[in-house]
Amino acid sequence: MQREVVLTGIGGQGVQLAAKTLAMAATAEGRQVMMSSHYGGEMRGGQTEASIIVSDDRLRPVPILESTWSAYVMHHRYWPGVAARLRPGGLAVVNSSVTGDELTAEGAEVVPVAAGDIAAGLGSPMAAGFVLLGAYVSVAGLARLESLVDAMKELVPPYRTQHLAINEAALRAGAQAGTEAGAARAGSEVGR
Amino acid sequence: MTARLLQGSDAVARSAIEAGCRFFAGYPMLPFTDLLESMARLMPAVDGVCMNAESEIEAVNMALGAGAAGARAATGSCGQGIALMQEAIAEAALNEVPFVVFNMARGQQDYFQATRGGGWGDYRTLCLAPKDVSEAVEHTQLLFHLADRYRAPVMMYGDYLISHTYMSVEVERRDYGPRPAKDWALDGRRGGTGRSRQIWTWAMGKANDPGPGPDRHWQRIAEKFDDMGRVESRWEAERCDDAETVVVSFGTAAAFVEQVVAELREDGLRVGAFRPVSLWPFPEAALAEACASASQVLVFEVNAGQMIDDVRLSIGRRIPVRPLGRVSIDFSGMRQGEILTVPWIRDRVRAAVKEVAVK
Numbered sequence: 001m002q003r004e005v006v007l008t009g010i011g012g013q014g015v016q017l018a019a020k021t022l023a024m025a026a027t028a029e030g031r032q033v034m035m036s037s038h039y040g041g042e043m044r045g046g047q048t049e050a051s052i053i054v055s056d057d058r059l060r061p062v063p064i065l066e067s068t069w070s071a072y073v074m075h076h077r078y079w080p081g082v083a084a085r086l087r088p089g090g091l092a093v094v095n096s097s098v099t100g101d102e103l104t105a106e107g108a109e110v111v112p113v114a115a116g117d118i119a120a121g122l123g124s125p126m127a128a129g130f131v132l133l134g135a136y137v138s139v140a141g142l143a144r145l146e147s148l149v150d151a152m153k154e155l156v157p158p159y160r161t162q163h164l165a166i167n168e169a170a171l172r173a174g175a176q177a178g179t180e181a182g183a184a185r186a187g188s189e190v191g192r
Numbered sequence: 193m194t195a196r197l198l199q200g201s202d203a204v205a206r207s208a209i210e211a212g213c214r215f216f217a218g219y220p221m222l223p224f225t226d227l228l229e230s231m232a233r234l235m236p237a238v239d240g241v242c243m244n245a246e247s248e249i250e251a252v253n254m255a256l257g258a259g260a261a262g263a264r265a266a267t268g269s270c271g272q273g274i275a276l277m278q279e280a281i282a283e284a285a286l287n288e289v290p291f292v293v294f295n296m297a298r299g300q301q302d303y304f305q306a307t308r309g310g311g312w313g314d315y316r317t318l319c320l321a322p323k324d325v326s327e328a329v330e331h332t333q334l335l336f337h338l339a340d341r342y343r344a345p346v347m348m349y350g351d352y353l354i355s356h357t358y359m360s361v362e363v364e365r366r367d368y369g370p371r372p373a374k375d376w377a378l379d380g381r382r383g384g385t386g387r388s389r390q391i392w393t394w395a396m397g398k399a400n401d402p403g404p405g406p407d408r409h410w411q412r413i414a415e416k417f418d419d420m421g422r423v424e425s426r427w428e429a430e431r432c433d434d435a436e437t438v439v440v441s442f443g444t445a446a447a448f449v450e451q452v453v454a455e456l457r458e459d460g461l462r463v464g465a466f467r468p469v470s471l472w473p474f475p476e477a478a479l480a481e482a483c484a485s486a487s488q489v490l491v492f493e494v495n496a497g498q499m500i501d502d503v504r505l506s507i508g509r510r511i512p513v514r515p516l517g518r519v520s521i522d523f524s525g526m527r528q529g530e531i532l533t534v535p536w537i538r539d540r541v542r543a544a545v546k547e548v549a550v551k
Contacts, residue, residue, distance in 0.1 A: 020197075020358070027197040027360040034325075035197070035358035062447050063324075063357045066534045 002055040003142060004065055008082045009074030009095075012044035014129030018072065019050035020155055022133060025147035026052075032059040047078050054142050072136050074115075074129060076103060083108075093136040093178065095128060111139050113177050119170055127163075127170035134174025135181065145175045195360040200325040200350070203361050204294065205230035207332035208266055210365040213292070214240035215258035215265040217251040221273050223355040223526050224296040228268070248273035252280040252293070259284065259291040259345075260391050262377030264336050268294030270526075271302030275310065281345050282311020286413060287393040288376075290339035292332075293317075293347040296355045298526045300445060301519070303498035306349050307472045313393075314410060316417040318342070318424060319471040321349040321443040323450075325359040330366070337368040342420055343376075349471055352527040353444040420473060427475035428467045431457055432482040435464030437545050439516070440479065440503050441492040442468055445532060449492055452538045461545050471499070476506040483507050488548050492516040492537060494528040516540055 009015040023035040071092040088107030097116025115132035218228040235242040245251035258265035322328040397403025446467040520529035
């Protein structure tokens, strides 16, 4: 079983960190993982995208995806390019605090999660990317929440340890919100 | 050992250190920079040295110096920086100093540079082109082994997708048997004895200890490269046995071609994929054999047509050889552009197969 996720947003939203966290968590669970990133020279505001392939067995390694089973959407600016690659029957978990409820994808399910508002409620709007990541895995699978928490702790550099607690809270709050948003839908067998 | 998620550059750096590399020098230039940064992070822990040189010319000559002193040494850049390194690579080939050059190229337009070289003299550079990160990890250790075995500079042809893609990989030390003794190394132990060693491209020797001179020295080196050409070619052939169309590609592009071939086979098309793993020596005989039942050969490379020369040299005029790729670079100038996708390749291979069927 092979599943793909494309993560999209604008530079500064933590999309690349979320991608690395998910890829590292899935690797720690013993799966084959490939992750590639595309972003411009800008640190903030530009296009940022990552794609991850997770497989239970040998990976066919093509790092540029023709299509994807799922999407993680922090911002709608580059959504059309992602929506076009989303396969029918797939799913997109979107940060509705920014995108609103207007995003649609033909044949695929869109699961809105107010990641920005939830992160603000926790006192750290910066952690919205982790809220959406927690929501994504509760809906889509690919990795367990506890593996995400461990991977996040490994990825955060020593000079940023003050964010560990809030990041963990964000992942857990996101998972809760994802479950409430209807986790029973098109979940992946890969992550179960 | 369990797999870890590593960026390609980091995985290659760790593999080089497992291979015993203890000297690395480079000058930043994407997509090579990440390898230099990983080396800078990792070398101190193993008492190795990583130098951020002032230029590519300085970096390659540092590697040459470290290699001459007996260290397992390496350098690297992308094609633009490797252009500057050509003189030192040629000198090292002719004065027999082993080191590894990691070419994290900006696409596939440096095939000629990698396989023909731009230095002077009769020399060759063994060059491996991995198709993904896990193969790059394997090639890294093999390259250090081959460099020492043949006392020659060798090269990896990587790219942005090798350097920047993260993959779950295991970096383990590979066993290639005992390392050859470096009884030629300029390690300083004979200083002041009057019997100091010499490494010299022209092999003239000293007044009291004359060398073989350039004629005999270079003939022997030419014979060495002939020997390497005979035994060191590497390749991968998939579904070529009954293939009417064989698609030849190298490096990361080959992973896309393999997927295209797998999909077209499911549609009943008799296509196969052939990949030279070593760009030099080019696996000429293996390619000719893989194309035994083919009525056409397609060459997919993301450039104006470079490897196609080697394909034609391998199979002659027996079967038509057609180019499938073209120049294609993305907005950053660092990655292959729009043609490096499964649909782009699949559509064109399918069309070419149908065209032949109509005839």
